[in-house]
Amino acid sequence: MRIVRFILLLVILLGMGLGTLQAAEKVAVRLFLQENLDPQGKQVALDPKMMEVLDYFERRAGLKFETVILPWKRAQIETLDGKGIIYGFSRSAERNRVYHFSQPFVTEKIWGVTYGSPKPKYKRPEDLRGKVVSIGRGFSHGMEFDQARNVIFTVQEDSASIIARFKKLMAKRSDMMVWPIRGLEHTKDVENYLNRVLVQESNDPELKGVHFDVTENPLFLDTTHFASAQGKYIDVIAKIDKAITRGKKDGSLAAVLRDYH
Structure with a gap:
């Protein structure tokens, strides 16, 4: 019995030592x-x-x-x-x-977010020719996006405040905001996530009841x-x-x- 206890204690001590070693x-x-x-x-x-x-x-x-x-x-x-x-x-x-x-x-799908009626029909990067596109400051959204920025469309880099970016879109200071999303495949799912989770849960009074639209398909992949x-x-x-x-x-x-x- 003593031998069995000794072996069990040795196994425990070795396990503890191994855990410490792995942490180190x-x-x-x-x-x-x-x-x-x-x-x-x-x-x-x-x-x-x-x-x-x-x-x-x-x-x-x-x-x-x-x-x-x-x-x-x-x-x-x-x-x-x-x-x-x-x-x-x-x-x-x-x-x-x-x-x-x-x-x-x-892999992130890069969707376009717009505000107001009629909803613009942006289906591909070329549809953004001459438009002003809002992105987060210091962001890139992949190789294809970088090839098009300031060539097909003009990029404006905005603050790190998500809500401030939505408000800028409402004020028509940009034509579209790009937004990367992981995991969601369909426009309606992305719209629900942006509007219900990001916008309405912010509890900002200026955004209460406001609805933003999302392009029918991702414009870029990253x-x-x-x-x-x-x-x-x-x-x-x-x-x-x-x-x-x-x-x-x-x-x-x-x-x-x-x-x-």
Whole structure:
């Protein structure tokens, strides 16, 4: 009996030691996230679903993220200075020259959002010729979008306040706002999400009862990545790539991304 107890105790101690070792082996890295401001200019609480996704990558890649919320352009500068990696980043020709990207872990559909009657019929990028398109400051929405910006349409970069961007659209200071959505496939689903979740739940009196329209189809497709400066955090991005590959193979990545809009 004593021998059995000794063996059980040894197994427990070894398990505890292994857990400590695994925790110690986690690579700590600063992770830059986009700020999202309310109408008063205060940071909105981080999306619990996004935190679930980040926790997934910590566990699967053996990392420990120190999250830092910054204005998006500032986050990009800090990343280029080699001070950490950035999350939720999309590719562009310019960025490809200076950033090292992970594999894509999600594909976003880029929808057009409009306000007022009659509803514009924007079905393809060419339909936006001569129009003013609102995007978040410091954002890119993929290679095709970047090829069209300020060539087919004019881009205006707006504040990090979601509600302020909707109000600008109402004021006709832009013809259309682009909005990336993960997971939703149909116009009505996207409209319901934007109007019921983002707009009405903001409880802004100026937006009470206001309805925004969404284009019949996505105008662009974009992929989302982790990224670092070229030559920096290569080992960290490699760990993330392995986690993405395994997650796609065993289905766990798709599961954690479900309902992540």
